[in-house]
Amino acid sequence: MPDALAIVGPTSSGKTALSVEVARRLDGEVVSMDSRSVYRGMDIGTAKPTAEERGDIPHHGIDIADPSERFNAARWARYAREKIAEIRGRGRVPMLVGGTGFFLRALTDPIFREPELDPARRAELSRELEALPDEELHRRLAEVDPESAARLRDWGGRQRLLRALEVPLLTGKPLPWWHRNSPPEAPGVPVLAFVLDVPRERVYATVNARVDGMVDAGLIDEVRGLVAKYGEDAPGLNAHGYAELIPYLRGERTLDEALELVRKNTRAYTKRQQTWNRTQLPAGAIHVDATRPRAELADEIAAAWRAAVGPQGGAAGTPDPGSSHPGSAGGV
Known part of the structure; x- marks a missing residue:
């Protein structure tokens, strides 16, 4: 039986919009599964859901780290396990919502217990590696860990390259x-996963x-302010929408x-x-056509969840029709 x-x-x-509809049907609370929405101040460039978009549904996992921190899948999985237990303890349904598949896999198929790493050596190595372009990071990784280098050529991501290099070097x-x-x-x-399938042209x-x-919403000023506060090399600012604009702020490329x-x-x-999403999600993931009406999809997902968990219909009991949510918990 799934826990979330x-x-x-x-x-x-x-x-985001679909998850709010589902949460209202199931008395759910959302745990963000987005590797950049965890960062405070990175609002516009991450399309972080606003208070209005979250509605009356409690949200967790948003604004819980500074851009100067590294926030990896293992850390998120520890956070998510705690939140799932808390939400189930309230008799509500934990809902993991986002596009960071590595986070989900770290929860359903936990990674190894991390070895102890000397903090001083790790900080020194981090400063050295952060200064290198992705191509050089990949070249170095191929020398010390060809298996990971081959895998990351497809799945990519600077933070994953840095992590893959850090472990063998330390x-x-x-x-x-x-x-x-x-x-x-x-x-x-155990998680019951629903995958939103959207034609690629529509996504683009x-x-x-x-x-x-x-x-139009102020992305340039947001990036400028974050760079001034945390520096250009802050781990969080490697995200799309931020990394590309830093050279513009230096005058090295045009805004266009x-x-x-x-x-x-x-x-x-x-x-x-x-x-x-086609190849790496947990067994039993249910693919749904996200071009269909939102209410129809929400009804379908809610019904599939109730069927999966049995007569109780929720995480810890049948939702009380008269129950009310606490206020939005973004930033918990």
């Missing part, structure tokens, strides 16, 4: 060795329009060039998300 419901989909696939053994020889950090959490068109909307890179890189990221 997950709604997964590429950027701009309508996850422990002498590559990530795959630790995966095979170290026990998992915690038991896996939505991404292009969203970038223009972000600029920077925004076209944002569009291009975000489209490429959605393509990787869709590939992941």
